[in-house]
Amino acid sequence: MKSLTATVAAIALAGMATATTAVAADGKGVYNQACIACHGNGVAGSPKVGDKEAWADRVTKDMDTLYKHAIEGFQGEDGVMPAKGGYTNLSDDEVRAAVDYMVQESQ
Numbered sequence: 001m002k003s004l005t006a007t008v009a010a011i012a013l014a015g016m017a018t019a020t021t022a023v024a025a026d027g028k029g030v031y032n033q034a035c036i037a038c039h040g041n042g043v044a045g046s047p048k049v050g051d052k053e054a055w056a057d058r059v060t061k062d063m064d065t066l067y068k069h070a071i072e073g074f075q076g077e078d079g080v081m082p083a084k085g086g087y088t089n090l091s092d093d094e095v096r097a098a099v100d101y102m103v104q105e106s107q
């Protein structure tokens, strides 16, 4: 019985470690979950991912500003960027990874 408990605990720990690593690195996954609804098509005035022109003056801001606007929300000239895209359960790191992915795809 003792070894079964230990095995179950080890599997649970391994699963947790894997999940954390995958989420931290997966900007594309976060984007597909939380950002694509607007940024996939330029809905509500959002800069469409892949549209270099729409991103041209945004990528000249430093990344910290873009992260801040994505995490805390941002009212710009084109519309309202909700904090974390409305997915307040996302960690700041997940949102940063999604911003990295979006900028990378739009330059």
Ligand code: HEC
Residues within 6 Å of the ligand: 030, 031, 034, 035, 036, 037, 038, 039, 043, 044, 045, 046, 047, 058, 061, 065, 066, 067, 069, 070, 074, 075, 076, 077, 078, 079, 080, 081, 082, 084, 085, 086, 087, 095, 098, 099, 102
């Ligand atoms: C409800 C629609 C909506 C969702 C969902 C959304 N955005 Fe936005 N986002 C906007 C709009 C609109 C703007 C443009 C605001 C402006 O410049 O007027 C914007 C702008 C941005 C910008 C540029 C900010 C700047 O300073 O120019 C970034 C970066 C960004 N969004 C990241 C994200 C990320 C990351 C997600 C997902 C976690 C996300 N957005 C989800 C609507 C959305």
